[in-house]
Amino acid sequence: MIMRKFTSFMFALIVCLSVNAQKTFFSCDFNNGIPKSFALYDEDGNTPSDEAKRMGFEVGKPWISYGAFENDPTNLSIMSTSSYSPAGTSNDWIVTPAIHIESPNAYFMWKVGNFTKKKDGYKILVSTKGQTLNDFTDAKVLYQSDKGEDKELYIYTHIVPLQEYDGQTIYIAVVNNSTDKSFLLMDDFFVGELHQSVDLINTTKNVLNSDKKINIKCSLINNEILSFEHDITVTLNINNDTFTKNIEKLKLASGAKQDVIFTGISAPAEGESANYTITATYTDESANEIVKTINSALFRIGSIYSRKVVVEEGTGTWCGYCPRGIVGMKAMKEKHPDDFIGIAVHDDIMRVDEYIEGITPYVSGFPIAIVNRSETLDPSTPTLESQYKKEIIKPSIASVRIKKAEFGDKDSTLIRVNVSSSFAFNADRANLNFRYTFVVIENDVKGTSSDYNQTNYYADGAGGRMGGFESLPDPVPASEMSYQEVARFITPFNGIEQSIAQTIEKDKETLYEYTFPTPKNIMHKKNIEVIVLLLDRITGEIWNADKIEAKDMGYNASINGMETTKDVDNTFKAYAIDGNLFISWNTESTTPARVEMFGLDGKKVKDVYFENVLDGLSVPVNNLKGIYVIKVYNGKDVFVKKVIL
Structure with missing residues (x-):
C-alpha cells in the first residue's frame, strides 16, 4: 500500500512509483471521463445530500467524473458517495469491460482516497461470467475495506494478484457499500503483468x-509497487580490484531501500581520477538474470578554484513571511555582488513549473533558501551571511565563466551562451557526474x-524591523513592489546531458555552447540575467556558477526588438455574498477550473x-469566517488572492 497526499498548500507530496509492466491487459486513467464500456x-x-448534489451526484448517477489530483484540473478521477438525505447505505457499482x-504474473492495481474523516469503504469483486449484477452473485471478493483508508486527503495505491x-x-467490479459517510475517490485502473525489481543508485x-x-x-531501492525478495550480489570494480557483497533473501517493501557500503577504498592521486563500476545481479521470478550497472569515477582535487555561492529562494506573493527572504537576498546581493x-523561485503568478517541481524535495515551507543545493535554511540576512562564509571558502572542482552570451537573432527570440570551464583533475568519465544547466532571471x-500584491506579516512592526516592510501595509500593493531575481526559465533542473566533455585534462579550458528560446514570460528583456550552474549529477550539489546581464549581451531595444510587458488579467474578482464566494475574471476559456481555499495556517478548507467557468464560479463558504487565500487553476493560468469572509 502506497500513499500520497492530494495536495498541500503549495506542493503535492508525490511518491513516484514505476510500474514494471511487461504486458498491459487493461488500463483506464479516467481523464476523458467514464468510458461507455464500463x-x-x-x-x-x-437521494444525494445537498453537498453531494453540488458535486454533481443525482439519483441514477452512482459514479461521476471528478478532478481532484494535485494542481491539474485535467487529471480526472471517478467518485461515488454515501452522503444521502435522508441518510442511507450506498450500493453503487462500476464494472469494467x-x-x-495472459500471464501468471497478472495484478489489478488502483488508486483510492477519502475526502473527509467519514471514510467510505468499498469492495472489489471479480467475475468470469459477464458485466451484469447477476454475473456477480457468487463472485469472489478480491479486496474489501470497511473503514476506508488510513488518512483522509491521501491517495493510496493497492494491488491484488x-x-x-x-x-x-x-x-472487475468496485462497489461503494458504505452507510452515511462521505465521498470515495478512485483512479488509474490497471491490469497487467508486474515483476519485482530494484534500482541501483550511486x-x-x-x-x-x-x-x-x-x-x-x-x-538498492524498490521503486516498484510489488515487494522485492531475491538473493542479490553487489560488486565493485575499481583500480583492477574487485569487491563483492552477497545479500541472501533481500526483502524490500515498496519504497524501501538497502544501503551497500564498500569501505577502505584508496583515493586517486592528487589531480587524478579513478573509474569504478558497481553492478547488482539477481535472478527474477521468471528465471531471468537481471543486471543493474553504475559507471562513475572518483575525482581528487589537484588545483584550487574559487567558487560563487548560489541561493535558490522559495517565495510567493501569498506568503506573509516571505518579505524576510526578499530583504535577505537583497542584502546579500549588495554585500557580495x-x-x-540569487534566484527567486516563485510559486505564484510568476511561477515556473519546472523550477518549482525541481526545488520541491528541498522545501519544508516558505520562505526557504537552498544554498548550492546542499543546505536549506531560513533566508534571513544573518543566516544567509553565516552560510555564505562557510560556502565561499570551499574549493570548487572547476572554474566556470560565461565567455559570451548574446541574443541569437534580431528579434531576440533566442539566447546563445558560451561557457568556459577548467577542472581541478584529469578524467575520462566526467560527463557521467557533472552537467551544466542554465537559468534566466529578471529584475x-x-x-x-x-496578484502582484505582497502579503506582509511585518506590517505595523508586528515582526520587528524588516528592511522597511514594517512601514508598509499588508498586503503591499503591486504598485509599491518591484521583484528582483525572478526565475523565468530553467533548462532541465538536474542538468543537460552530455554538456560536460567525457575527457578532461586538468586545468585545461573546455568550451560549451548552448542555445535556448528567450522566455516568453519576460516583461523587459533589458532586465534579464543569464546564469550557468555546474551541477554534480550524483549529489545534486552546485559546484560553481556564473552570470551575465543583458547589457553585457549586447542588448539594445532598438535593435533587438520591442520591449514587451506581459501581465495577468486584472479583472479577477472574488467576493462573498449570502454564504457564497463568487469568483470571476475576463475569460473565454472552456477549460475546467479548480478552486482551493486555505486558512492562514496553510490548512486547506475547500477544494472544488x-x-x-464562463458564468463565473460559486463556492459555498457559509461556515467560514476570517482571512483566507484562494487559488484558482484554469488551464495554464493560476490566480492567487486573499479574501476576507
Missing part, C-alpha cells in the same frame, strides 16, 4: 580533497494586478472542481 448500477436509489488475462485467472476473461561523494581511504556507497548569485518585475 457498466454503472445505482442499486440503492438514494471484459479483460483477458490475478494469477488464478491466467488464460481467462474477467470483469550515493558516493565522488569529489575528494585528501588521500584518505574512502567509502564507496550505493543503495561578485560571488553571490525589477512589476505587475499591475492584485468546475466544468464551466
Whole structure:
C-alpha cells in the first residue's frame, strides 16, 4: 500500500512509483471521463445530500467524473458517495469491460482516497461470467475495506494478484457499500503483468580533497509497487580490484531501500581520477538474470578554484513571511555582488513549473533558501551571511565563466551562451557526474494586478524591523513592489546531458555552447540575467556558477526588438455574498477550473472542481469566517488572492 497526499498548500507530496509492466491487459486513467464500456448500477436509489448534489451526484448517477489530483484540473478521477438525505447505505457499482488475462504474473492495481474523516469503504469483486449484477452473485471478493483508508486527503495505491485467472476473461467490479459517510475517490485502473525489481543508485561523494581511504556507497531501492525478495550480489570494480557483497533473501517493501557500503577504498592521486563500476545481479521470478550497472569515477582535487555561492529562494506573493527572504537576498546581493548569485523561485503568478517541481524535495515551507543545493535554511540576512562564509571558502572542482552570451537573432527570440570551464583533475568519465544547466532571471518585475500584491506579516512592526516592510501595509500593493531575481526559465533542473566533455585534462579550458528560446514570460528583456550552474549529477550539489546581464549581451531595444510587458488579467474578482464566494475574471476559456481555499495556517478548507467557468464560479463558504487565500487553476493560468469572509 502506497500513499500520497492530494495536495498541500503549495506542493503535492508525490511518491513516484514505476510500474514494471511487461504486458498491459487493461488500463483506464479516467481523464476523458467514464468510458461507455464500463457498466454503472445505482442499486440503492438514494437521494444525494445537498453537498453531494453540488458535486454533481443525482439519483441514477452512482459514479461521476471528478478532478481532484494535485494542481491539474485535467487529471480526472471517478467518485461515488454515501452522503444521502435522508441518510442511507450506498450500493453503487462500476464494472469494467471484459479483460483477458495472459500471464501468471497478472495484478489489478488502483488508486483510492477519502475526502473527509467519514471514510467510505468499498469492495472489489471479480467475475468470469459477464458485466451484469447477476454475473456477480457468487463472485469472489478480491479486496474489501470497511473503514476506508488510513488518512483522509491521501491517495493510496493497492494491488491484488490475478494469477488464478491466467488464460481467462474477467470483469472487475468496485462497489461503494458504505452507510452515511462521505465521498470515495478512485483512479488509474490497471491490469497487467508486474515483476519485482530494484534500482541501483550511486550515493558516493565522488569529489575528494585528501588521500584518505574512502567509502564507496550505493543503495538498492524498490521503486516498484510489488515487494522485492531475491538473493542479490553487489560488486565493485575499481583500480583492477574487485569487491563483492552477497545479500541472501533481500526483502524490500515498496519504497524501501538497502544501503551497500564498500569501505577502505584508496583515493586517486592528487589531480587524478579513478573509474569504478558497481553492478547488482539477481535472478527474477521468471528465471531471468537481471543486471543493474553504475559507471562513475572518483575525482581528487589537484588545483584550487574559487567558487560563487548560489541561493535558490522559495517565495510567493501569498506568503506573509516571505518579505524576510526578499530583504535577505537583497542584502546579500549588495554585500557580495561578485560571488553571490540569487534566484527567486516563485510559486505564484510568476511561477515556473519546472523550477518549482525541481526545488520541491528541498522545501519544508516558505520562505526557504537552498544554498548550492546542499543546505536549506531560513533566508534571513544573518543566516544567509553565516552560510555564505562557510560556502565561499570551499574549493570548487572547476572554474566556470560565461565567455559570451548574446541574443541569437534580431528579434531576440533566442539566447546563445558560451561557457568556459577548467577542472581541478584529469578524467575520462566526467560527463557521467557533472552537467551544466542554465537559468534566466529578471529584475525589477512589476505587475499591475492584485496578484502582484505582497502579503506582509511585518506590517505595523508586528515582526520587528524588516528592511522597511514594517512601514508598509499588508498586503503591499503591486504598485509599491518591484521583484528582483525572478526565475523565468530553467533548462532541465538536474542538468543537460552530455554538456560536460567525457575527457578532461586538468586545468585545461573546455568550451560549451548552448542555445535556448528567450522566455516568453519576460516583461523587459533589458532586465534579464543569464546564469550557468555546474551541477554534480550524483549529489545534486552546485559546484560553481556564473552570470551575465543583458547589457553585457549586447542588448539594445532598438535593435533587438520591442520591449514587451506581459501581465495577468486584472479583472479577477472574488467576493462573498449570502454564504457564497463568487469568483470571476475576463475569460473565454472552456477549460475546467479548480478552486482551493486555505486558512492562514496553510490548512486547506475547500477544494472544488468546475466544468464551466464562463458564468463565473460559486463556492459555498457559509461556515467560514476570517482571512483566507484562494487559488484558482484554469488551464495554464493560476490566480492567487486573499479574501476576507
